[in-house]
Amino acid sequence: MEKKATREAYGKALVEIGKDKRVVVLDADLSGSTKSAEFKKTYPDRFFNIGIAESNMVDIAAGMALSGLKPYASSFAVFITGRAFEPVRQSICYQNLHVVLCGSHSGISVGEDGGSHQSVADIALMRSLPNMKVVVPADYNEAFAVVSATMDMEGPVYIRTSRAKSPLITNKPSFEIGKAEVLKKGSDATLIACGMMSYIALEAAKLLKKDNINVEVINSPSVKPLDEDTIYNSAKKTQRVFTFEEHSIIGGLGSAVCEFLSENLPVYTIKTGLEDVFGESGTKDDLFCKFGFTKESFAKKIKDKLYG
Amino acid sequence: MDDFGKLEEISKGIRRDVLTMLNKAGSGHSGGSLSVTDILVALYFGGIMKYDPQRPDWEDRDRLVLSKGHACPALYAVLAEAGFFDKQLLWTLRQLGSPLQGHPDSKKLPGIEASTGSLGNGISQAVGMSLAAKVLHKRYNVFCIIGDGEMQEGLVYEALMAAAHYKLSNLTVIVDNNGLQIDGQCRDVMNIYPIKEKFEAFNFRTYEISGHSYKNLIDTLTTAKRNVVSPTAIIARTVKGMGVSFMSNRVEYHGVAPSDTELAKALEELR
Ligand SMILES: Cc1ncc(C[n+]2csc(CCOP(=O)(O)OP(=O)(O)O)c2C)c(N)n1
Ligand SMILES: [Mg+2]
Numbered sequence: 353m354e355k356k357a358t359r360e361a362y363g364k365a366l367v368e369i370g371k372d373k374r375v376v377v378l379d380a381d382l383s384g385s386t387k388s389a390e391f392k393k394t395y396p397d398r399f400f401n402i403g404i405a406e407s408n409m410v411d412i413a414a415g416m417a418l419s420g421l422k423p424y425a426s427s428f429a430v431f432i433t434g435r436a437f438e439p440v441r442q443s444i445c446y447q448n449l450h451v452v453l454c455g456s457h458s459g460i461s462v463g464e465d466g467g468s469h470q471s472v473a474d475i476a477l478m479r480s481l482p483n484m485k486v487v488v489p490a491d492y493n494e495a496f497a498v499v500s501a502t503m504d505m506e507g508p509v510y511i512r513t514s515r516a517k518s519p520l521i522t523n524k525p526s527f528e529i530g531k532a533e534v535l536k537k538g539s540d541a542t543l544i545a546c547g548m549m550s551y552i553a554l555e556a557a558k559l560l561k562k563d564n565i566n567v568e569v570i571n572s573p574s575v576k577p578l579d580e581d582t583i584y585n586s587a588k589k590t591q592r593v594f595t596f597e598e599h600s601i602i603g604g605l606g607s608a609v610c611e612f613l614s615e616n617l618p619v620y621t622i623k624t625g626l627e628d629v630f631g632e633s634g635t636k637d638d639l640f641c642k643f644g645f646t647k648e649s650f651a652k653k654i655k656d657k658l659y660g
Numbered sequence: 661m662d663d664f665g666k667l668e669e670i671s672k673g674i675r676r677d678v679l680t681m682l683n684k685a686g687s688g689h690s691g692g693s694l695s696v697t698d699i700l701v702a703l704y705f706g707g708i709m710k711y712d713p714q715r716p717d718w719e720d721r722d723r724l725v726l727s728k729g730h731a732c733p734a735l736y737a738v739l740a741e742a743g744f745f746d747k748q749l750l751w752t753l754r755q756l757g758s759p760l761q762g763h764p765d766s767k768k769l770p771g772i773e774a775s776t777g778s779l780g781n782g783i784s785q786a787v788g789m790s791l792a793a794k795v796l797h798k799r800y801n802v803f804c805i806i807g808d809g810e811m812q813e814g815l816v817y818e819a820l821m822a823a824a825h826y827k828l829s830n831l832t833v834i835v836d837n838n839g840l841q842i843d844g845q846c847r848d849v850m851n852i853y854p855i856k857e858k859f860e861a862f863n864f865r866t867y868e869i870s871g872h873s874y875k876n877l878i879d880t881l882t883t884a885k886r887n888v889v890s891p892t893a894i895i896a897r898t899v900k901g902m903g904v905s906f907m908s909n910r911v912e913y914h915g916v917a918p919s920d921t922e923l924a925k926a927l928e929e930l931r
Contacts, residue, residue: 381809381843381850389843401843403812403850404779431778464687464754466762468729468777634756642756 355517356492358547359456362513363387365499366424370395372503378413378425380406385515386426386456410436413451414443422450422503428462429455429471429512433478444508445481452502453478454511458488459598460631460639461516461548470631476603478510479576485529486576488512488597488605490550491520494573497527505529514598516636518548522571532579534586538568541658542586545596546572546605549624549645553596556650565655575605580612587613593621594654598645601625622657624650663706664874670741671701672930675903677737677750679926682917685754688762691900691913693734695838695871696805699896700724700738702877703803708885710800713743716770722800723773723789727782728807728836729763730915736760736769744771780813782806783833787819790831790891801885805834809841811852817862823891824863831891832884833864836871838900840911859893871896903930 367390369375375395381404383389392399402409406427413423426432432455433440444451455474462470478486487509489495495513502509521535535550536557545553550571557567568586572579587593593613595606606623613621626643640646644653674697682688703709709722726735733753740747745759752758759768763777773789776782786804793800810816823831835855839845846852859866865887869876877896884892900914901907904926907918918926 379843381812381841383843385842401849403846403852404809404841405812405814405850407814435778435780464685464762466754466777467765468761468763468775632756633754633758633760633762638756 353519355519357515357517358489358492358495358513359387359515361492361495362426362454362456362499362511363390365496366391367394369500369503370398372422374420374422376400376416376421376423378402378409378423380404380409380427380431382427386454388426406431406436407439410439410453411443414439414447414449417449417451424452424454426454426456428469429458429474430469433471433474433510437477441481445483448483448507450506450508452509452511454513456513457515458512459514459547460626460643461514461598461636463636463639464633466633467630472600472626472630473603474512475575475599475605479603479608483507484576485509487529487573488546488575489573490547490571491518491522493520494522494524494527497524498573501527501529512547514548516548519551521551521554530574530577530579532570532572532574532582534568534582535571536569538566539590540565541567541592541594541654542590543567543569543594543596544572544583544605544609546575547598549596549598552645552647552650555647556654559647559651560654563655565658567654572605575608578608578612583609583612584617587617587619591619592658593619594624595621596624596650599625600628602628624653667701667706667874670705671698674701674734674737674741676927676930678733679904679918679923681733681737681750681753683920683923684751686917688733688754688917689730689915690907690917691840691910692728692731692807692836692838694902694904694907695898695900696728696731696836697734697902698872698874699805699834699836699877700734702874702881704738704742706874706878708878708881709803711742713771716744720798720800723802725774725776725782725786725789725802725804726764727776727786727804728779728810729776729782732764735764739771745769779807779810780815783816783819786831787823787828790823790828791826793830794826800830802831803834804831805836808835808837808839808846808852808855811835811855812850820859820862820864827889828891829888832881832894833891834894834896836898837895838898840900840909840914842914844911855895864891864893866893866895868895868897871898872902905929
């Protein structure tokens, strides 16, 4: 299966949307890693390396948006949502500015750099801010469509990308904010995932099939706003929901799903993610094993919870 | 062999360890580890810092905060050489479960004074340690190494202001001035110069020296310790990738580990 990283799509899509002369791209000394350097190659005059100064970068982006430009600013997820949280809150969200923030190297799949560089709370931080939209694309194709779609969105958007390559599982030509996609139909339980976890959830569903357990798999890139209809309909059918994300179980996709279901359709919902811990150094695969982000571990958890 | 000659021998060994560790790990930061090596060797083996590897928590020890945390392979190799832990641990760098994390973790490894890696946070923690010494009437010194690219973070200037405001004469900030960051030369990415005048404007006593001359390093660090009126800044001119010809001054080696053939070549140069 072909593998590509979502961060690569960010760079490629920026070049496409760069045809619009209002698009400006900012980075903080990580343009090779976030892939915004792709844009720099094509449109050097509209690329701004602000240096290792994420807070400054986000406030500069705000000023540009206030002056009629369409800024796209990127850094590692941990820094753009952490170091720059205040500028994101006060300048971008409070003024409801159309600025697109891209946090690359999200989650633990960053690997060897370790816990200081692995964002485990970025979705929570961004999701908690009024006006902010939060998107976690499952693969390269979806990430490309997301970045393109932001051109027609309003207000702030946070896109979460990954360093590691992952298999291509979606192929929709366009992306609509607030929409999830049923990747596989089923009736025994509903699996809701985002990012790289959508692929692993699909694989877990295949394993479960062998045991005659037929689960529905939903890819939910739009963490905020959530596709409430799709989730409601599936949960109503299965009555049992499992969420998967490369993020803390506090404040991410799982929390969003729980917040919605508890008020609208209180069904049994189990979250899978990092259990309120930081990440650490290791290869991506070692870390995925340790923290239970494998198809075997997903499948076992589902089986145990459903029939254990 | 004179004392400086001995330090040069030690630094060669440290550089060999650093490159071997990085090669085994398959990832990590070569350039900035090699540029900071002589500064660390001067601090730990040049009679500057007071420490006891048997008692890493000794209250009166001098502290070193590596604010440019990505250069930790050099610090790990120095701490192992100083006897803080078994040298065999070096070969576990960046592996699952290793106390030698990709960026320094104070909870996991003795001798690491502060967890760093997110640039800008280390220097403020160093200010906190220096202030604590005043509160607790301790006489220890705090040394903090920052990158020149790191000087783009606004936090750095908040730290400098506080250090001067509280007259933290027990604090010495050393800039590893290798001229490079990730996306290119600091001068081109976001100009940080002039550096000396910035520190002087913040009321630091400021020196500009070669960060690879042990005579310069030890003389200046000794003077810094004697300063009782203000914090000191040492702008150490360094070469990123120092000691390895094909890595020297090459931005490509910022975050790349040497391959097997590169390691062999480098070790040959560092014999
Ligand atoms: C807050 C923050 N932003 C970005 C990074 C990613 N990063 C790691 S090293 C580096 C460049 C550092 O350059 P410099 O301070 O000059 O260090 P050196 O040249 O000594 O390696 C960057 C941007 C980081 N670690 N922390
Ligand atoms: Mg530098």
